[in-house]
Amino acid sequence: MRLTTRSLPPALLALAVAAATGCAPQESSPSATASAATASCTPAALSTEAAGKLTVGTDKPAYAPWFQDDDPASGKGFESAVAYSVAKALGYRADQVVWRTVPFNNSFAPGEKDFDFDINQVSISDGRKRAVDFSSGYYDVRQAVVALKKSPYAKARSAADLKGAKLGAQVGTTSLDTIDEIIGPKQRPAVFQKNDFAKSALGNGQVDAIVVDLPTAFYITSAEVPEAEVVGQFARSAGTAEQFGLVLDKDSPLTSCVTRAVDGLRADGTLAALEKKWLADAVDAPVLK
Known part of the structure; x- marks a missing residue:
């Protein structure tokens, strides 16, 4: 004969309910999930190149x-x-x-x-x-153009004004992409392995202007090539x-x-x-x- 919970005495009914509740699957609380995520992002848990470093x-x-x-x-x-x-x-x-x-x-x-x-x-x-x-x-990030102050391209106010310039940028950078995709110069841009080489080329007249990220542009003109100036920056494209x-x-x-x-x-x-x-x-x- 099978007993239902309705037929159980009150004391046994309480025990049955408690047992059922204890066996029911429990959902993780947000704080518990966050704690577990935090624990997995500690030096003890992370698999780094060198243990503990x-x-x-x-x-x-x-x-x-x-x-x-x-x-x-x-x-x-x-x-x-x-x-x-x-x-x-x-x-x-x-x-x-x-x-x-x-x-x-x-x-x-x-x-x-x-x-x-x-x-x-x-x-x-x-x-x-x-x-x-x-x-x-x-x-x-925003990309910027740097030219010598005496250069006619220092007065550029648009990408179109730079189409006739000999431009330069570091290889593999979005600065080089900016030259190709936004400015579209008539001359093939000069490509440099490092920004140091691009800055030297600007200083000795091998290129009319270089493209770098904006903070680097300000540093170049203030501390490294003071005879140069930031011509301008390109606005971000919407959504990108x-x-x-x-x-x-x-x-x-x-x-x-x-x-x-x-x-x-x-x-x-x-x-x-x-x-x-x-x-x-x-x-x-x-x-x-």
Whole structure:
């Protein structure tokens, strides 16, 4: 004879209800889920290049204003400060961060990486995403044109005004894409392995102007080629804002944690504060139409 709960004495009925409740599947609370996610993004849980260390890549020389005095480990300069802020968000002390020299183009080329993430003004693009992972963006970018003050192209006010110029940019960069896709010059642009070579070419008259990101443009004209000036900047296209992102190995187990760290730094105002501190000079330039 099978007993139903209705036929059970009150004491046994209470026990039966308690047992049923204890066996019922329980949904995770948001706080429990967040705690589990946080726990998986700690040095003890992360599978990094070196156990207990966070290996960060960047190119050499490490240019200002992104780094100071060609020393990524100083914590000075916008990208150095961002790297250490991400490390701190992941639970790493400054002395647990290891820097590795990685040429710009190698950072997002196909193949296994020897860094946990790379920070080197690498713009997020669909093409690059086929070979590597990116964090969410840590800096919104605009491209700018730099010319010598005595050059007729220093008076340019539009992309059309630059079509006759001999332009230059670093290989593999969105600066070079800007020349090809937005300016469309009559002459083939000069392509340089590093921005140092582009700056030298500008100074000695091999090119009429170069294209770089806006903060770099202001630094070049204030500290490296003072006889040059920022001609202007290009506005972002609607819906396609260019952003720098941290580069990770394709399908890296660290991608979600690094992205969460970057998102947290944006949400709590850290990225804005670092931008104000290190990139404050790059705030205004005419917009080239």
